[in-house]
Amino acid sequence: MRWKTVKPLLNLVHYSIFGLWNLCFLVVLYLMWLPEFGVETIQAIASGEIQREFAITLIGFLAIPPICTAIAYTKLLKQPLAQTRLFFGIEAPLFVLCLLRFFVLRELNPASFWLLGSLLVAIATFSVTQITGYWGDRDGLPRRLAPLQAAAQTLVILMGVYVGVLLMLYVVPVAGFVLTGLADWITSEYFWTGLGESWQWFWANLAQGSLDTVLQGLFFTALFGLSVVFFLAMPMSFILFYVDSGRGILRKFAAQRGRKTAMILAVATLTAWIAIAGGLNRQPQNRAFAFLERDISSPQARQALLENAPAIRAGLLNAYLHPYRYLGTNQDTSNIEWLYQQSLRVPDGVAQTLQEFQDLLLFAFLYNGDRNDNDRASELYAQFFDTPIQKGEQAAILNSLKSTTMLDAANAGVLNIGEEKVHLERQDLTITPAGDWAEVELHEVYVNQTFEVEEIFYSFSLPESAVITGIWLGETENLSDRYPFQVSPRGAAQAVYTSQVQRERPIDPALLEQVGPRNYRLRAFPIPAQPDQWERNNGIEPAKFHLWLTYRTLRSANSWPLPQLSEARNVFWDDTTTRFRNGEAAPNIPTWFEAQGSAPDSPLQPQTATLAGYTITAEPLADLPLREPQGKRLAIVLDSSYSMNEQRQELAKTVQWIEKHGLTDGDLANNEADFYVATTAGIDPYAVPRDGISSLDRTPFYGTVQLKTMVRQFAQLRDNAPYDAVILLSDRGSYELADDSDRLPALEMPLWTVHLGNHYPAAYDDAILAAIQTSGGGAAGSIPEMLYHMTELSGQPITLADGYRWEATPTDNPTATPPDGFTPFAARFLIHHLSRETDTTEPEQLDQLHAIAKETAIVTPYSSMIVLVNDEQRNMLKEAEQGEDRFNRTVEDGSEDLQEPPSVMGNTTVPEPGTWFAALIITLVIIRQRRHFAR
Numbered sequence: 001m002r003w004k005t006v007k008p009l010l011n012l013v014h015y016s017i018f019g020l021w022n023l024c025f026l027v028v029l030y031l032m033w034l035p036e037f038g039v040e041t042i043q044a045i046a047s048g049e050i051q052r053e054f055a056i057t058l059i060g061f062l063a064i065p066p067i068c069t070a071i072a073y074t075k076l077l078k079q080p081l082a083q084t085r086l087f088f089g090i091e092a093p094l095f096v097l098c099l100l101r102f103f104v105l106r107e108l109n110p111a112s113f114w115l116l117g118s119l120l121v122a123i124a125t126f127s128v129t130q131i132t133g134y135w136g137d138r139d140g141l142p143r144r145l146a147p148l149q150a151a152a153q154t155l156v157i158l159m160g161v162y163v164g165v166l167l168m169l170y171v172v173p174v175a176g177f178v179l180t181g182l183a184d185w186i187t188s189e190y191f192w193t194g195l196g197e198s199w200q201w202f203w204a205n206l207a208q209g210s211l212d213t214v215l216q217g218l219f220f221t222a223l224f225g226l227s228v229v230f231f232l233a234m235p236m237s238f239i240l241f242y243v244d245s246g247r248g249i250l251r252k253f254a255a256q257r258g259r260k261t262a263m264i265l266a267v268a269t270l271t272a273w274i275a276i277a278g279g280l281n282r283q284p285q286n287r288a289f290a291f292l293e294r295d296i297s298s299p300q301a302r303q304a305l306l307e308n309a310p311a312i313r314a315g316l317l318n319a320y321l322h323p324y325r326y327l328g329t330n331q332d333t334s335n336i337e338w339l340y341q342q343s344l345r346v347p348d349g350v351a352q353t354l355q356e357f358q359d360l361l362l363f364a365f366l367y368n369g370d371r372n373d374n375d376r377a378s379e380l381y382a383q384f385f386d387t388p389i390q391k392g393e394q395a396a397i398l399n400s401l402k403s404t405t406m407l408d409a410a411n412a413g414v415l416n417i418g419e420e421k422v423h424l425e426r427q428d429l430t431i432t433p434a435g436d437w438a439e440v441e442l443h444e445v446y447v448n449q450t451f452e453v454e455e456i457f458y459s460f461s462l463p464e465s466a467v468i469t470g471i472w473l474g475e476t477e478n479l480s481d482r483y484p485f486q487v488s489p490r491g492a493a494q495a496v497y498t499s500q501v502q503r504e505r506p507i508d509p510a511l512l513e514q515v516g517p518r519n520y521r522l523r524a525f526p527i528p529a530q531p532d533q534w535e536r537n538n539g540i541e542p543a544k545f546h547l548w549l550t551y552r553t554l555r556s557a558n559s560w561p562l563p564q565l566s567e568a569r570n571v572f573w574d575d576t577t578t579r580f581r582n583g584e585a586a587p588n589i590p591t592w593f594e595a596q597g598s599a600p601d602s603p604l605q606p607q608t609a610t611l612a613g614y615t616i617t618a619e620p621l622a623d624l625p626l627r628e629p630q631g632k633r634l635a636i637v638l639d640s641s642y643s644m645n646e647q648r649q650e651l652a653k654t655v656q657w658i659e660k661h662g663l664t665d666g667d668l669a670n671n672e673a674d675f676y677v678a679t680t681a682g683i684d685p686y687a688v689p690r691d692g693i694s695s696l697d698r699t700p701f702y703g704t705v706q707l708k709t710m711v712r713q714f715a716q717l718r719d720n721a722p723y724d725a726v727i728l729l730s731d732r733g734s735y736e737l738a739d740d741s742d743r744l745p746a747l748e749m750p751l752w753t754v755h756l757g758n759h760y761p762a763a764y765d766d767a768i769l770a771a772i773q774t775s776g777g778g779a780a781g782s783i784p785e786m787l788y789h790m791t792e793l794s795g796q797p798i799t800l801a802d803g804y805r806w807e808a809t810p811t812d813n814p815t816a817t818p819p820d821g822f823t824p825f826a827a828r829f830l831i832h833h834l835s836r837e838t839d840t841t842e843p844e845q846l847d848q849l850h851a852i853a854k855e856t857a858i859v860t861p862y863s864s865m866i867v868l869v870n871d872e873q874r875n876m877l878k879e880a881e882q883g884e885d886r887f888n889r890t891v892e893d894g895s896e897d898l899q900e901p902p903s904v905m906g907n908t909t910v911p912e913p914g915t916w917f918a919a920l921i922i923t924l925v926i927i928r929q930r931r932h933f934a935r
Helices: 002-047 052-075 080-103 110-132 146-187 191-207 211-257 259-280 285-291 299-307 309-320 335-343 348-361 373-385 394-402 490-502 533-537 642-660 690-698 707-717 766-775 783-788 823-835 843-856 871-880 913-934
Strands: 422-434 437-448 454-461 467-474 485-489 510-514 519-527 545-554 559-561 564-569 578-581 584-586 596-598 607-611 614-620 633-639 672-678 725-730 751-755 778-780 799-801 804-810 863-867
Touching (some): 002 052, 002 211, 110 146, 110 211, 110 259, 146 211, 146 259, 146 335, 299 309, 335 348, 467 485, 467 510, 467 519, 467 823, 467 863, 485 871, 490 510, 490 519, 490 863, 519 545, 633 642, 642 725, 642 783, 707 725, 751 766, 778 783, 799 823, 804 823, 823 843
Parallel strands (some): 422 578, 633 725
Antiparallel strands (some): 422 437, 454 519, 454 564, 510 863, 578 584, 607 614, 614 804, 799 804
């Protein structure tokens, strides 16, 4: 009789656990949330407004309760205990996993992937076993797979105990908080007052007919209570159901195959699992740090490190990404210690032991190192691999960002190289010839593909004599509505543009700079975001962004040179991009532009202009008796940085060419070259003996060496030896790693940079660019090309560029010739010529060069073009142009200050599932509304 009385009560409890929770959840989800936000959320997932990874989690979160409810009421309606198993063994764990993925878990490292994968296998095994029972009781294939089921059930026991014990560590102090808070409330003087007010509120709403308000209050109170019960019951229920399932299968397996066999299988499974988990949890960062603390003064030591470069790379990357791959560091965990001390007042020693026990259980989720290791890793990576870690490990970092709700910044940094965020919808190129020169106009139309405002970035090159004459922005194709440009000192323009990109509500600026002898950098922001679902439903179409750029170029034989792309960030083009050339449709190409446009082939004509007290002439080289350089002494400084490993073959070819043409034979008549090797910090630079030149391509390339470092080390090594030119022999280099120091040793000879394989850098820092300009040097893709620029006329050095000899001579006639098509070319060369006599560290002297650029409206190394659209921006620029730092341009390293997800292992409380559910609802509302509010 007693059992007959108790059994209905137990059945009622089982039905209530499953039914009440799912009822509450389904009401909130399908009767409250879905009608209000569901359709728009689904549309946002389909359009990509919600990240795909989180969309999958969200779909799972929404699907698990109704699926389990359907199973319970179709298959388990008369099995109350089975419904409880379904809830605590399958539905609740999957539900909690979705919550954890949404709010806590980040990119999985190998150990955490193994651990969570094991948990999913255990849940799947438990689920299948509830349906099929023991496979050994069946004939055929299931019977042969019984050992596999027994091994999997061993994992079920392991995961049941592991998860249950881990949850129990939190349940005990949370229960303490709940009971303590409840006791304090009941014993407080406000208990009866609050209870009375709640009772009055209840009857007042009933009397006013506000039944829905009363029901909502009762409903959410019940939901909170169920959440607390669910949270407190979860650990023991999970342990009991999983251990019972595993023990039952292992008993049947032992009865069928023998106790010894079952024991061996279980022990082997546990041993293998622990061994794999331990192997996968070998974090590589400490080994990488240890490698890079070694002495590198000997070539053998450097070679040993280079052979371990893959391990160093993996370790530094793990350290850099530890905030995204781990929940916290093992040095800073204190959450359990704090919870027990605050809720149960346990002694410090006990609390510390419990903390250490939790850290042991969470081995896969804790980083073994310091919280600031990411900064250390970034610095060491650049020092070893000669490139910023965000550039060298772009794919891995973006994948980590994608695994959290953290987004990269709107500005186009190195993480955005090759990213397809802004589509180039249309490109118009118009070439207007005028004899030996032409005006080239570029018009592009962009459409943002993302739901955040974005910046586009182009790094491109033009011929050395080409000159940029304008840039405009517009919201439509109407030329009269375009926003015009201003020519401003480079530092002031950069400062104003950067301030606009960083502000919360940016207004369209654009910046066009010259960052090398033939290098330019173009940025425009903000490209308007895609309208969100609410805006699309109200008929708002995606906004288009228009940009115009003009430049003038001299004819090269029978072609007009076009911009050649070095690097693009965020912007992309594809088969849907429409292209036009001089108003006619053009075929699509995989590059930004083709190499050149066609031009008539006819003899070049001399050009002349008078400007700022100088007569500038450009004579075609075909008309001049030129002579190759003879009797020149050259200093060649070799870059020994890590990135030069990719240029070993080009270096070998260059050395062979130098030896073949007698530059190392001791005969000055056919020119001579001395070699120096510039090295990274910790290694002494050195002069290369004659017998060591032929083996330069076997140099152990290590670390990072900047162009400024090469100049400084050459000045130390040369010992006042006279040279006619110094050549920095390098690759593309890493402009992003350059510093902002502007002091270099004075050079009395031209400074040239030769970039092996024609791999020019995207930009030069201003100190090197000034040294090249003021010394009369330049940039070339090979030693022969550089020597060509040392061609002489009547025994005197001349300036050559793009098929012309250029010359600027003072004139007594102060009257400038009327501006014509050649004037911008003349202004460009005059500024280049006058820079040799200018102290580029003195803003007053640079003002004179800037005045010429501003008068002729051109871009130079000292003057940039900026597009501003309102008076606030113009006033900012006006103020910046008065500053002493108006020409001080900082290095654009392209790095982004990534938002790190917060550590969840500090002294914070653990929310209950009901709180998590409420937070999820709020998050979904924010996702829907945040871009609307941003406008």
